[in-house]
Amino acid sequence: MYAVLFDIDGTLLHTGGAGQLAFADAFESEFGVGQLSGEVAFAGRSDRAIAYELMGVHDVPATETNWQRFRHAYLRRLPDALKLRRGRVLPGVLELLDALDLLEHPVVGLLTGNLEQGAACKLAHYGLGHRFGFGGFGDSSHDRCDIAAAALREAERFAAGRAAPGNGRAIAGAMVIGDTVHDIACARSIQAYAVAVPTGNTPADQLAAANPDLLLDDLTDPRPVLERVRAAMQATGNGPLP
Ligand SMILES: [Mg+2]
Structure with missing residues (x-):
């Protein structure tokens, strides 16, 4: 997976x-x-x-x-x-999450510096509480790379729980989507594909300087992300089942 x-x-x-x-x-x-x-x-x-x-x-x-x-x-x-405070879900997020749900094998989780309960509170407030099966959180660690490693372990656990009998597929790769250079760095620390979006406070040129694998204006067009997910699943033998 x-x-x-x-x-x-x-x-x-x-x-x-x-x-x-x-x-x-x-x-x-x-x-x-x-x-x-x-x-x-x-x-x-x-x-x-x-x-x-x-x-x-x-x-x-x-x-x-x-x-x-x-x-x-x-x-x-x-x-x-x-x-x-008046916040909002960012453009394209719901559509991307819907599209990921339609793919057969990716598991979708969180990699965040938020406390686990804080993350749940924010996501619930914006109607996203049910979208993520697992995550790595900022409760116990100062270092985002440690959180990334924890997120990957949780992904393994979640995938193992979802795998059908005889289809015990481990996590064969990962993508991290984030808005800061720290997200790119922690993606590297777990050998994940790094997608950066300048929809937070970090301008695109600063993100570009950190060499993400993919730099998008925002998540409005889900295709580049979906193409990468599909290609990675095919490459690792985790493509759609026949
Ligand atoms: Mg962020």
Whole structure:
């Protein structure tokens, strides 16, 4: 089987800054931080890495206890933040997911720096909650490459659960679709095909400089992605069953 792994923020959807709002509210309620430093980058990073860096910048002891305090406050605040901010599913996403569903063998999952519950909350808010069978998340790791490895392991588990008797097909390849250079780098770390879209905050020329395998304007035209998925499945003997 072939795994297609989607980043969330800037790739599937924009939350209109709801994630950052929930971060800011959590830092205020838990640690009395009135305004978050603008020096800390959010895009393409794990929630854990962002939170730990923010703790450092704001002189909050970067301890597991404080991480858990932050985590609970952030997840409690996120649903309201999503309602307050006007976000959207990005162009072509629904059509691409529909088209992938029609192919026989790819398994479609997440590769995101979001906390698993945060990812579920965002996706449910935008009606995408049922679209992804598994994922790698930012709960326990600072490093997106570790999350990529975890996503691949989860893809293996999911594929094994779906394989029909006598058709135990392991994951023979993967594609990562994301909007930052970090998505491209973590795709490389698991030998996955890297698809980049400048629909987040990273301009196309910066993505191009990181040498993705495929750079699209957005996901409006699903054909280049579908062609690659079909070709990869054929090449690995995971084409449609006769
Ligand atoms: Mg992203």
